[in-house]
Amino acid sequence: MTKKILVLNAVPAAPVAPAPMTIALPGSRGVSMGWKTNVQQAFSSETDAETAQVFVLIQEGGSSLELYIHAHSSRGEAEEDRVNCEDNGAYRTSEILEVPESLADMAGFYELAEKLVCSVAGVRSPFFGRDTAEIEVPDILAKHAQFYRIAEQLVGAVSTLDFPEEE
Numbered sequence: 001m002t003k004k005i006l007v008l009n010a011v012p013a014a015p016v017a018p019a020p021m022t023i024a025l026p027g028s029r030g031v032s033m034g035w036k037t038n039v040q041q042a043f044s045s046e047t048d049a050e051t052a053q054v055f056v057l058i059q060e061g062g063s064s065l066e067l068y069i070h071a072h073s074s075r076g077e078a079e080e081d082r083v084n085c086e087d088n089g090a091y092r093t094s095e096i097l098e099v100p101e102s103l104a105d106m107a108g109f110y111e112l113a114e115k116l117v118c119s120v121a122g123v124r125s126p127f128f129g130r131d132t133a134e135i136e137v138p139d140i141l142a143k144h145a146q147f148y149r150i151a152e153q154l155v156g157a158v159s160t161l162d163f164p165e166e167e
Contacts, residue, residue, distance in 0.1 A: 002139035005036035054104040058094035082164045094157040
């Protein structure tokens with residue numbers, strides 16, 4: 001099975017001016033993403049509105065580097081999961097992402113998504129000394145028409161980890 005390499009790079013955080021008599025800690029860094037080699041994406045004339053969606057969120061585990069992917073068949077179930085994560089363990093969750101079912105149902109997608117978000121958390125942290133990470137992506141996933149866009153959304157969603165807003 002051929003694999004493609006997705007590269008994550010830390011982007012320096014903006015400097016924070018410390019208040020008098022405080023110690024300044026570095027903030028989380030941004031993360032840029034790109035293919036190590038050129039990948040030919042498949043063309044799809046379908047729009048997301050025309051395809052069935054899976055509603056995905058990221059849940060923080062016992063540490064900020066321990067992240068899990070949760071998938072649901074409806075936005076309502078995903079919203080309920082976010083509330084349950086907070087109520088039953090004070091775990092932060094990300095915004096909810098819509099992933100085309102055609103991608104979500106591919107073998108290895110969720111394992112790869114989890115590996116991706118955990119790698120992002122490691123690269124974002126200024127304390128773990130990782131400025132880059134490489135994730136091997138099976139060719140079949142890499143060539144899915146929506147894979148790169150969804151991977152970008154997963155990378156961005158790591159920075160949205162928080163508790164759901166009270167309604």
